[in-house]
Structure formats: C-alpha cells, structure tokens
Amino acid sequence: MKILVAIKQVPERDAQIHVAADGKWIGEEDLSYTINEPDAYALEEALQLKEKNGGEVVVVCAGPERVTSTLREALAKGADRAIHIEADDLGERDTLGIAQMLADAMKAEAPDLILTGLQSDDLGLGQTGVVLAELLGMPHATIIMQVEVIGSGLKVKRELEDGWFQHVEMPLPALLTIQSGGNKLRYATLMGIKKAKTKETATVAASAAGAKAVSLEKVYLPEKQKKTEMLTGTAAEVAAKLVEKLKFEVRVI
Amino acid sequence: MSGVLVVLEQRAGVWNKMSFEAVAASVALAEKLDVGWSAAVLHGPSTGPGGWETGGKKPDAVYAVEHALLQEYTADGYVIALEQLVKKVGPGYVIFPHTYQVRDFAPKLATRFGQVLISDVTAIHDGPFFVRQLLQGKLNADYKQTAAGPCFVSVQAGSFRASEEAGEAVTAEVFAPEIVAEQIRSKPGELFRESAQTVDLSVAPVIVSVGRGIGEQENIGIVQELADALGAELAASRPICDNGWLPMERQVGSSGQTVSPKLYLAVGISGAIQHLVGMKGSKAVIAINKDENAPIFEVADFGVVGDLFEIVPELTKAVLAAKS
Numbered sequence: 001m002k003i004l005v006a007i008k009q010v011p012e013r014d015a016q017i018h019v020a021a022d023g024k025w026i027g028e029e030d031l032s033y034t035i036n037e038p039d040a041y042a043l044e045e046a047l048q049l050k051e052k053n054g055g056e057v058v059v060v061c062a063g064p065e066r067v068t069s070t071l072r073e074a075l076a077k078g079a080d081r082a083i084h085i086e087a088d089d090l091g092e093r094d095t096l097g098i099a100q101m102l103a104d105a106m107k108a109e110a111p112d113l114i115l116t117g118l119q120s121d122d123l124g125l126g127q128t129g130v131v132l133a134e135l136l137g138m139p140h141a142t143i144i145m146q147v148e149v150i151g152s153g154l155k156v157k158r159e160l161e162d163g164w165f166q167h168v169e170m171p172l173p174a175l176l177t178i179q180s181g182g183n184k185l186r187y188a189t190l191m192g193i194k195k196a197k198t199k200e201t202a203t204v205a206a207s208a209a210g211a212k213a214v215s216l217e218k219v220y221l222p223e224k225q226k227k228t229e230m231l232t233g234t235a236a237e238v239a240a241k242l243v244e245k246l247k248f249e250v251r252v253i
Numbered sequence: 254m255s256g257v258l259v260v261l262e263q264r265a266g267v268w269n270k271m272s273f274e275a276v277a278a279s280v281a282l283a284e285k286l287d288v289g290w291s292a293a294v295l296h297g298p299s300t301g302p303g304g305w306e307t308g309g310k311k312p313d314a315v316y317a318v319e320h321a322l323l324q325e326y327t328a329d330g331y332v333i334a335l336e337q338l339v340k341k342v343g344p345g346y347v348i349f350p351h352t353y354q355v356r357d358f359a360p361k362l363a364t365r366f367g368q369v370l371i372s373d374v375t376a377i378h379d380g381p382f383f384v385r386q387l388l389q390g391k392l393n394a395d396y397k398q399t400a401a402g403p404c405f406v407s408v409q410a411g412s413f414r415a416s417e418e419a420g421e422a423v424t425a426e427v428f429a430p431e432i433v434a435e436q437i438r439s440k441p442g443e444l445f446r447e448s449a450q451t452v453d454l455s456v457a458p459v460i461v462s463v464g465r466g467i468g469e470q471e472n473i474g475i476v477q478e479l480a481d482a483l484g485a486e487l488a489a490s491r492p493i494c495d496n497g498w499l500p501m502e503r504q505v506g507s508s509g510q511t512v513s514p515k516l517y518l519a520v521g522i523s524g525a526i527q528h529l530v531g532m533k534g535s536k537a538v539i540a541i542n543k544d545e546n547a548p549i550f551e552v553a554d555f556g557v558v559g560d561l562f563e564i565v566p567e568l569t570k571a572v573l574a575a576k577s
Contacts, residue, residue, distance in 0.1 A: 013465075013523075014544070017391055026392070095360070095369045118356075122388055124526070125372050127360035130328075134364040139438035140328065142357045159508060160353050160444065163501075167442035179508075181495030213369045213400035217382060222393045222548070226538075228556045238557050239567035242539065243575045245555055250537045252459050252483065252516045253575055 001055035003046045006116035008036040009070040038117025042178040075196035076188035087206035094212045099131035104207040118177040133175035140175040145182040257290040258344035271350035273415035289313040297324025317425035328358040334430035351407040363405040370405040375412040389525040390548035459485035466521020470498040482572040506531035524549030
C-alpha cells in the first residue's frame, strides 16, 4: 500500500507572536517552526499501517526552503521518501489553492491512501484534506482515531461529539484526516536520523496560484470577553490573594 | 444570487441544538444585508424532526430535503443533495453550525462551487467580514469572500445566541434530490460509546483542570492535590488525555465533556478554541499560565501569570490552611 502523508509546517506552539506591519499575518523574523501536531499523528498512523501491511510512506510538504527540516524529521521517523513542493506564496493561496497545489503534485504518485491531520495549528480551517479528496475524486472520512485495512478497503473509527464514535467503511483509494491521540507518537532514533540522510527528497515546483475565493483581510489581537483581574506577587502572595477570591467572591471555600 | 440559506442538523429526528445558533447568525446576516432567508434540513423518509417554529424575521421557505439515501449521514449523500438544493434556491450565503458532521462534508460542498468554506466563525461584521480565530485563539482574523457565487460559512458553538422567542410554526416544503446508491462510496456504521462514562464532570461544582503546561505525567500529582484540597473534580485538556496521562473521560472540550461549574481553575491550559467551547459556561474562571498572551486569560475572571510549579503547591497549602 502506498501512503502519502500531507504535512504542514507551523509556528511552534509557545512562539511569542506579533502582528506583522501589513496587518495580514504575524511577523516571521524570529519564529521557529515545527510539524503541525495533527499531521504528526497522521504520519504515525501511516508508519504503523506500513508496519502491519507493508508498502511505502511518502511525506509531502509545501512551503519555502525551511520546510525541508520538517520533511527530514519525518524521514528520520521512518518515512521512505519525501516530496517538497517549493512555494514561497502560501499566504497568497486559499484552501482550494493549497489543495489544488497538493493534488497536482500527488496525482502522479497514484497513492492508495492519503493521510493528513484534521486541522492546522495556525489557520485551523480544518479543510485541506477534505478539499484534496474532492479534487482527486476520492472518498474521505474526517477526525479519524483508528484505521484498519479490511479486504480491498478500510474500516475507520471516526470521532463524533460528546464521546461518541462511529465506524465507517470505504474503498481505496481514500483520504483520511487524523485526530490526535489515536496512537502514541514515536521519536526519531539515532539510526533513523542516520538513515534519513540516504533517503530521497524530490523537489517539485508548485503549480501556479489561481484566483482566491476567500481572503484573509487582517489579523488582530482578540478583545477580552471578560475583564480579567490579574493577581501579582510572589507565589505565596498570589496564593493568599486567590484564597481571598475563592472565599469571598467565588465562594467555594 | 441573494438571500441566506441555513442548513440545520438532525440525527434520528433529534435536532442538534447548534442548528439554532446558526439560524440566529443567518437571521442577523439577512437583516444586515436586507435580504430574505430560508432553512433546510436533510433526512430520510419520515424521519424528519417535524415542524418547528422560528422567532424574529420569518423565513421565505423551509426545505425538507428528503431521500432514503439521506437516512444515515454520508458526506457523498449530503454533498449531492445540497449541491442540488443550493442550485435551486440560489442563495448568496449558505450557513452551517460548525459541527463534526459539517466539518466532514461542507468543505467538499464548497469545492463543488469553486468556493472555500469560511469555517468556525465567531462573529459577522459589516462588509460582511467573517471573524475567526487563528493560532489556537491567540489571534483573530477577518475573512472576506472574493469570488462570485454562494459564500459558505460555518459558525462556532456558543458564538450566536439562539432565539428563545416562541414564533409561528413553519411548514416545510419537501425537496427530493436525485441520488443513486452507487454515488455513496462509504458505509457508515452504528454510533457507539467506548465505555460507560463513570465521571460526569457536567455536574461538578468545582473543577481543577490541567493542560500541556504541566510538562510531564509525574507532575500531575500537584494539581491532583490542589483538586483534593478544594474538593474538586480533576479534568484536563485534550493533549493530556491524548498522552494517556489522564483517562479520556476527564477531558473538557469539543471532543470531551461540556462543563459549567461554579469555579473552573485552569492550570497550564493555553485555551485553544476546542477547549474553551467546553468550559466557557463556567460561572467563574481562574487561570494560571506562564504566557501572559494565552487565550485562556480572555475568558478568565482572575489570572495569574507565572510558574505553576511554584504557585500550585502554595495555593494548595493556603486552601488547606483556610479550610482548617
């Protein structure tokens, strides 16, 4: 089974962010980047499926030169090959544009299965996978916790709201968006890091960007929904102030 | 293209309550644009939720989109049916509640029209600009449709208040889409729960909740001690349960439990949207986090910026002293 994993590189979670001068995105000067966490779970699922059923795992990531570090990390964890779609203009493409670019790069690979995270930690639109499936004419399922190969197709466990789940069966080729927590993430081993150096990363040019259907006009810090009273001082002082609040305002002690 | 079409969600004849928040968003948008609105619900033969009432501006039409192949939800069935309905009605805007089901099919539907769903919208400003959160809630962004054709939008739980006015009963007009069984590629199974939930956080008056900031499983003990001192239930954000540090049934958020305690004390929780929707009904919120820009402080009544490993044990001591 040939599995493609679509990965996004996103700013580190703890990154201190500020709005860029043009007001349309965040300043990128001092940002460090990492793999989008749900995509890390998609990669883990792909590696486990390969261990069970054999085949090949190919990781695909679009973006500028810096994304190759994320691809190398995926190779070190056990992916067989990587495809870097060179694109410096991700901000100029909307979800449909990004999915089209991925579809153009993936089509020739003729995958049996495409996995990706259910959403990105930065934009959080949660759609790229579903749109990609539509563009490639594949069935899909979202927010998947478990994947099992049965006969010539798949049986997946889909997460629903409030602790409910559902099994869904579908034929291959198919696309799944993976929820975090279904598996335990592996670390790259020293051996894996060494091996990654001998693995292939193909660089392909991104297809041209088309007109956008939606645009991000501006970003800004959210207004507070509540007036938050900030308590300051040493740990002991803060604890004493909190106890006062718990006693006389929140009234739980 | 004009007017607003809102798509409501039901399962086995029971409304998903977020549907009515989407109705509220749609009525507000229709009033802002001075256009009409209509509503649709998809279901199998005779499993529809029946008549419903609506307060405020009356809808131009209500469509019962009915077909045997819509009895159970499938992305293929819903997209085929709604593509036909949207072409018939010709709305300028199509609004959905941002449910797990909508996340599964609405992006595919928008693609059929060469559009992009503006998902998880928290507010609609004049323009219209659709406001949504970025970077786990650290930033807000204004999105705008730039293409011609219907604009697809889903609205976040709790962002629009469902109308409580009793209104007039509305009769639905049946719309029968053309779907054949071969078009439905996936086979959905029955819904199930993992195990009987033994912890019902929704009735807990005090909850102490722990997030990623705790760093390691061994450190959870200090938060447990604080919960014990306060007589509180211990809860967690998703990453803690993903790591297996606490059982899934202690998870608060869109994929876990929804809570509204008298006090929600969040320790090392940054406050991603998926977590906030599960706890923003709390009467009082106290947040302890090392990042002063963490979105949890936007919903907190009292906030402490600092090292939880210093503050939490001090607080436990102080609570025990105050109680004795």
